[in-house]
Amino acid sequence: MIIKCVSRKSNVGQLIRYVLRDDKIAAPKQSKWPTHVAGIKLTKADLHHLAAEKEDTSILAELKAFKGSFKEFIGSLISKDASSVNKPELESIIIKNNIRSRSIPGYIKEFERNESFRLHARSNNVLAHHHVISFNKLDSPNITGKMLKDIAQKYMSLKESSLFLGAVHHDKDHVHIHLIQSGVQYCTGIANREPKEKFLRTIDTMQRYQLEMYPQLSHSRVSEHAKSSNEKASEKNIKTLERCVDKNALLGLLEAIHSKASSTEHFLDMVTKAGHEVYYRNGKLQGIKYEGERKFRFSTLGYKEKLQELGKSKADQERALQEIQELRNGRVQETHRRKEVEAIIQESTVEIGHLQELQDMRQAQGRDRSDDSGREETDASKEVDSRDHVEDAEVETDITDGGMEDRLDFDDGENVQPFD
Numbered sequence: 001m002i003i004k005c006v007s008r009k010s011n012v013g014q015l016i017r018y019v020l021r022d023d024k025i026a027a028p029k030q031s032k033w034p035t036h037v038a039g040i041k042l043t044k045a046d047l048h049h050l051a052a053e054k055e056d057t058s059i060l061a062e063l064k065a066f067k068g069s070f071k072e073f074i075g076s077l078i079s080k081d082a083s084s085v086n087k088p089e090l091e092s093i094i095i096k097n098n099i100r101s102r103s104i105p106g107y108i109k110e111f112e113r114n115e116s117f118r119l120h121a122r123s124n125n126v127l128a129h130h131h132v133i134s135f136n137k138l139d140s141p142n143i144t145g146k147m148l149k150d151i152a153q154k155y156m157s158l159k160e161s162s163l164f165l166g167a168v169h170h171d172k173d174h175v176h177i178h179l180i181q182s183g184v185q186y187c188t189g190i191a192n193r194e195p196k197e198k199f200l201r202t203i204d205t206m207q208r209y210q211l212e213m214y215p216q217l218s219h220s221r222v223s224e225h226a227k228s229s230n231e232k233a234s235e236k237n238i239k240t241l242e243r244c245v246d247k248n249a250l251l252g253l254l255e256a257i258h259s260k261a262s263s264t265e266h267f268l269d270m271v272t273k274a275g276h277e278v279y280y281r282n283g284k285l286q287g288i289k290y291e292g293e294r295k296f297r298f299s300t301l302g303y304k305e306k307l308q309e310l311g312k313s314k315a316d317q318e319r320a321l322q323e324i325q326e327l328r329n330g331r332v333q334e335t336h337r338r339k340e341v342e343a344i345i346q347e348s349t350v351e352i353g354h355l356q357e358l359q360d361m362r363q364a365q366g367r368d369r370s371d372d373s374g375r376e377e378t379d380a381s382k383e384v385d386s387r388d389h390v391e392d393a394e395v396e397t398d399i400t401d402g403g404m405e406d407r408l409d410f411d412d413g414e415n416v417q418p419f420d
Contacts, residue, residue, distance in 0.1 A: 002134040097164035117189035129181040136219035137174035
């Protein structure tokens with residue numbers, strides 16, 4: 001059997017009306033004979049012939065779709081004819097759980113009332129889950145109404161307690177069951193969520209239940225569609241696992257290369273030497289091909305920013321080297337300037353020394369001249385002093401010789417005051 005589930009976020013009433021449509025539920029009435037052909041009056045023999053042609057066409061279609069040998073196909077036709085003898089058509093089947101209404105408007109109201117109990121309401125809540133259980137058309141002769149009801153009840157028992165409404169459809173060449181499950185559990189308001197792992201376990205349980213209870217549904221055990229889906233899922237899981245292994249190995253390699261790389265070009269060169277390829281998109285570096293096969297983008301590996309940092313570090317290194325070179329050139333020029341200044345200063349020092357020496361000589365000459373003038377003044381002063389001394393001596397001599405008596409008049413008997 002094939003089991004599918006689709007979530008529905010709106011128009012639950014429309015889904016209910018679709019599932020319970022009379023033309024979908026009622027078993028198709030197949031006329032035993034074609035009634036007429038346009039423009040031709042058919043006889044009874046013509047009708048038999050057309051019926052045989054139609055049956056042959058259906059048998060050929062079944063043969064093309066049959067998976068097995070021709071002998072097995074003949075056996076299936078014989079068993080089909082035997083089981084279809086006096087077999088009544090499947091009646092219209094309505095499947096309900098936790099629902100009391102008996103009309104489509106009543107079903108819709110019950111779903112809306114149960115949805116009103118939702119604990120966390122949002123604008124995009126899942127209002128219903130649409131389940132479909134399909135059987136292979138080759139097993140249609142072996143399917144009964146009781147069997148379908150039992151399979152539906154078993155499927156609903158594997159789910160949480162919810163509102164279930166369903167019907168069996170005969171509108172296609174195979175029998176299938178439609179089940180509508182409410183978006184929240186029955187009267188609790190808890191959302192019905194089923195992880196993918198749990199849904200796969202439910203499918204596996206239903207397959208085992210079918211094999212145990214209804215082995216006659218041999219063509220619906222594992223359909224080709226389900227088988228291919230399982231194979232695709234298995235292949236996808238294997239590829240995902242392989243990709244994870246390759247990604248971890250590549251991350252370890254890139255980490256070792258990045259620790260040694262001094263620039264983006266150096267990094268890419270070491271990646272290429274390690275046996276891998278880098279690829280570009282629109283002229284921009286995009287990612288790496290692990291062993292030349294599986295592609296990994298640098299952004300998902302976390303190396304887009306690291307490569308940008310490597311490019312920046314290289315630019316910074318080049319800028320630093322240029323600055324160092326400029327500093328070195330500047331230092332050389334400064335050294336030359338310093339030497340030139342020192343030479344100028346040395347020459348200036350020599351000149352200053354000569355000037356100082358000349359100044360000292362001039363000062364010495366000035367001192368000699370001042371000494372000579374001082375001696376001349378001393379001699380002149382000595383001559384003046386000697387002349388003054390001579391004159392004083394002459395005056396004293398006159399006084400001593402009585403020369404002053406002519407200048408002084410003394411009266412007898414008067415006290416004479418000596419000169420101080």
